[in-house]
Amino acid sequence: MAIEVARALPAADVAAVRDLAARVAAADGEAAFDEQSLLNLGGGRPVRHLIVRGGPEGPDGGGPVPILGYAQVADGSGELAVDPAARRRGIGGALLDAVLDGLDGLDGLDTPDGADGLHGPEDVRVWAHGDLAPARALAATRGLGVVRDLWVMTAPAPTVPEPTKVPSQSEPTSAVDGVRVRTFEPGSDEQAWLTVNARAFADHPEQGRMTRADLEARMAQPWFDGRLFWLAEDVNSGRTLGSMWVKISDRVGEIYVLGVDPDAQGRGIGGLLTAHAMAAFAARDLTGLELYVEGENAPAIAVYERAGFHRARAHVQYARTGSH
Structure with a gap:
């Protein structure tokens, strides 16, 4: 052949x-x-x-x-x-x-x-x-x-925003002390996002290798909406501590990338960013939600399960015996 x-x-x-x-x-x-x-x-x-x-x-x-x-x-x-x-x-x-x-x-x-x-x-x-x-x-x-x-987790689309759980993006503080959340600014925040993404996914074979060109290719896609891309920052230093990127396609909302700097883990930043995403989903007419997460990533799975997600199916990667 x-x-x-x-x-x-x-x-x-x-x-x-x-x-x-x-x-x-x-x-x-x-x-x-x-x-x-x-x-x-x-x-x-x-x-x-x-x-x-x-x-x-x-x-x-x-x-x-x-x-x-x-x-x-x-x-x-x-x-x-x-x-x-x-x-x-x-x-x-x-x-x-x-x-x-x-x-x-x-x-x-x-x-x-x-x-x-x-x-x-x-x-x-x-x-x-x-x-x-x-x-x-x-x-x-x-x-x-x-x-x-690689798990695919799904959840019903939320219907009622929960404003008490999600602070205004103009506020300097939030439910996590010393942290503010704001939307990503194209043309200004690319390097900050690449840095925190690389740190958050240092051991991830795909996400951790994202380059500026990869980021720009995704930002050029029809589904990209800068209003659905958030950065969590340290109030005092301005350092980026984490990010949440949401994708909406065919009325399905996807938690596209959620990453937290290893030095900032354990502070509730992942939950804070997820709350922003869920509120944004609730404000739109969606049929459901989904996300992808490594099956061995117990901390992330716990955050998603608390937000109402459950494992629906999986993608698997094969290799020859002894090659991993």
Whole structure:
């Protein structure tokens, strides 16, 4: 089976991969790729794109389907998807093997192992979104085990704001002594946010690596609303202690990023910022709430559970036995 490998995709292939992702999501009820992978389609990060193409006619005879399978490898992590109408043909297995084996032997590779976002076979991990049975079965055939568990927590949309719990953003103090909360100011607060985010997520393989370009790419998305992005600051020094970033899409409110500086943890800042988010959600006509959190992050899970969230499903990351 021919697998094309590329460092960058032309616009037509970017559109084709997005179409593939939409077909997979419609069939599986789960997104095929995470947000960063979709942003990577347009460039900006060193990644490898793996493509399996079909013939002039689609697998169901209904028209051209230029891409039947796609995988992406970046920062030692991979994702892959196969067109629902082209499954059970070995495409998924071939892409998975190429990802796990470091793409050895495929055309177009002239970069040393570990460069250009590609790690060696012992390092590569593969995401399975939704922890679906077909993905578990494929992983089992390759001797892969779960090495990471990312929870999706959901809650009903709040309907009544609780102003007594959320101070005015113009007030210098709040429910946490010596802390004020204000909205993020584009053009002024990027570095402050990057600093506290890096500290809060120092051990996180994705969030802790966020760059200025990553931040700006997200701020350029249609869903970005600066009114739903808060910083918690020390009243005296002005130092940023934590942040809450909220995303609203298709009437679903998401706690997108909540981070607290390790030196400021235990002061109730996470709960304070969550209260701001919940009040903002209550002021909008939403159908529900969601967030993502590492399954082993007990302190964060406790904050979210107190806010009414519960575990709904999970995304898991697989790796070869002994590679974690």
